[in-house]
Amino acid sequence: MATMLDCKKVQPLLSEFVDGTLPEETNWEVKLHVTSCAVCQKVADDFTATARLLGNLERAEPSAGFEAALAARLADLSLKPHRPSLRERFAEWWQAQGAARRPVLASAAAIAALAPVAVVAVLNLPGRDGGAEAMAGAAAPPVGIQTASWSEGESLEELYDDHAEFSSSLLLGDSSVVLTSSDPRL
């Protein structure tokens, strides 16, 4: 059961109460208080009467020559056409595309946006010879980086030694040596 509000809490709400803008539950609580409190009832009645006095005021009107005077002031000015922003122009163009074309355009835009990411991801995949071949022209061996090689007659131990020496000079995560190695076993 709701407790009854006191005058201190009700009076700040009376302006909204007479305007009928209080939430339903609060309005009910204020109404309950007002019906049993002569002081708050009087304040509410006065607020209502004040609003009515203002609302019934005779309206003041501009002079008969208002438009002519305004026209004289505007004589040297011109209505400046609206310059749409880039965003507004895009929105207008987007609306003009129609419901059927918008999904297609959105998909194409998404693919175009993701394409560079996909290319970089493919280039960075370890052990992807296909990718290396595909990008052979662009992915030439970096100048100055040693690559290990294997030839007939070379012992496996020597090869390990070479590999260990060569690997120690690599940056972590740099797969360019692997991609351009002449020996697929490395």
Next chain:
Amino acid sequence: MCPVMSIARSLTLTHSDSTLIARCQKADIAAFNEIVARYKSKIYNYLYRMTGSAEDAEDLTQEVFVRMYTNIGSFRAESSLSTWLFRIAGNLCVDAFRRGKKERGVVTSLDAPTPREADEEGATHATRDVPDWSHEPDNLLSRKELGGQIQAALQKLPPKLRSAVVLHDIEGLAYDEIAASEGIPLGTVKSRIFNARVALREHLRPYLEA
């Protein structure tokens, strides 16, 4: 033409604010004139209640439409035309009050003699527009006289309270429209209207009890 046809025709010829704005933004002067015809009374009445002067209200109302005319290109549809015009009017009022030239009701003391009285030797008492209620409680004032008393009571309010209560009780704007027009939170609008009514209740007590 029969009345129904006439009403239907007038309804179809009434353009929405957004349509008029769009036409204005394409430099359509007829649309601008239609906006002036639609809003000049509301803006003028608001400014008259704010300044208490017909002359100042007329000047400021013209300035509102000059500002609208020159800035129509930058108007965004986020706010209504009504809100935008009242905001321009309110800002012009603030500027005018800052300059201290427009708010005649505030700078004019009710106890001061009127210009004509001042010319008469020994005239020191105001007889201008505030009757003595204690001596004439049953005096039935004409509508015009009552309007003068209400205007005098409005002029005693701080401009911020005055603006809120005029926009709400006279121009009929909702709380949220006033918040948008004045650029203040909704709670501030409510408290300003409440405080304005508390003050007006004191100033207008004799009329409230009549």
